[in-house]
Amino acid sequence: MxxxxxxxxxxxxxxxxxxxxxxxxxxxxxxxxxxxxxxxxxxxxxxxxxxxxxxxxxxxxxxxxxxxxxxxxxxxxxxxxxxxxxxxxxxxxRGIGQGRSWEQVRGDEAPEAQGLFGRDLEPLRRDANVLFALRVILPDVRIRTESSQGVTAWVHDGNTSWATIVASEAGRTVAYQGGPRRLATELGEAWHAWETSGAPxxxxxxxxxxxxxxxxxxxxxxxxxxxxxxxxxxxxxxx
CATH class of the missing domain: 3.40.50.150 (Vaccinia Virus protein VP39)
Structure with missing residues (x-):
């Protein structure tokens, strides 16, 4: 080169x-x-x-x-x-990777926790301001989304913790989580902190x-x- x-x-x-x-x-x-x-x-x-x-x-x-x-x-x-x-x-x-993939972190064990996630997931697909703020507040957390019959978000820390957040057409959004951290909970708290700080x-x-x-x-x-x-x-x- x-x-x-x-x-x-x-x-x-x-x-x-x-x-x-x-x-x-x-x-x-x-x-x-x-x-x-x-x-x-x-x-x-x-x-x-x-x-x-x-x-x-x-x-x-x-x-x-x-x-x-x-x-x-x-x-x-x-x-x-x-x-x-x-x-x-x-x-x-050089030397900076993404760590383990969501699939590797998730493994095949059953979720350790599940519950309702009280937010619309659409901004995770379309709002660069939300995504950037979450990147700043949770620098080690990766977020991937897909929209089919509803938005699904796959969240992981590249190490040991993961979450799958699924929004259905019925209007319920459910988070399934595993690992030592509760990443869906952290995501919701970071999102709220961004909003209360004026949503820069x-x-x-x-x-x-x-x-x-x-x-x-x-x-x-x-x-x-x-x-x-x-x-x-x-x-x-x-x-």
Whole structure:
């Protein structure tokens, strides 16, 4: 791929330096850069990118499984902050996988709990604002939906807990759950917390990266509520 890129750049008489290496390390010894743009998704923005970008410079990258963020490096170079720019789905960073699938987590054991789920599941299919908020509040939870005679949601944490939430045409929505966590319950609580906080939209969220941590916030980077970024889920990387 690098050789093909070099050939194509040379053919257009474009003077671009091509460096092959681990993208998480940026370009050691180079910079400072005005812009850093990534075309693969990271959970944690590598601190090397911030260090190699000049104060006032911009870092644009896909984040996680949904977001697309643009950060501006602070005047002292000790943090980078910016707003979400929309939705994006890109190949994840090497070493970051999805963990076990819903089917693997579910297994063939009978559900350990079941009960009514008091919400319409349709927003999980169509409302990007709801999906993004749940991604922020429950960063390790995966949600997949399908609509046939009613909406069904499959929820899991890539590890040991799962839930199936089924909405029937009769208007009843039932959650079946297994594992140490009650993910349908957590989903309902997170959904309620988002609503009571004013239901911020996708573009009301932002991110801050410091040497010690990374967190998401809504409405205001200094006074708004914050959610720490979960550690990346190690698994089989997509190449």
């Amino acid at each position: 690098a050789a093909a890129a070099h050939t194509n750049l040379a053919a257009t008489d474009t003077h671009v330096e091509l460096v092959v290496g681990d993208g998480e390390l940026g370009a050691p010894g180079a910079g400072p850069f005005d812009r850093v743009m990534a075309t693969y998704a990271v959970e944690m923005v590598p601190w090397a990118w911030v260090e190699q970008t000049r104060p006032g410079g911009r870092i644009v990258t896909p984040w996680g499984r949904l977001g697309h963020v643009a950060l501006t490096v602070a005047p002292d170079g000790r943090s980078a902050t910016g707003w979400m720019q929309g939705l994006a789905t890109f190949m994840p960073a 939209g996708l573009y009301d969220y932002g991110m801050t990266r410091t040497p010690e941590e990374q967190y998401l916030w809504s409405n205001d980077p200094d006074t708004g509520p914050r959610w720490p970024t979960a550690a990346p889920l190690l698994g089989t990387a997509k190449q």
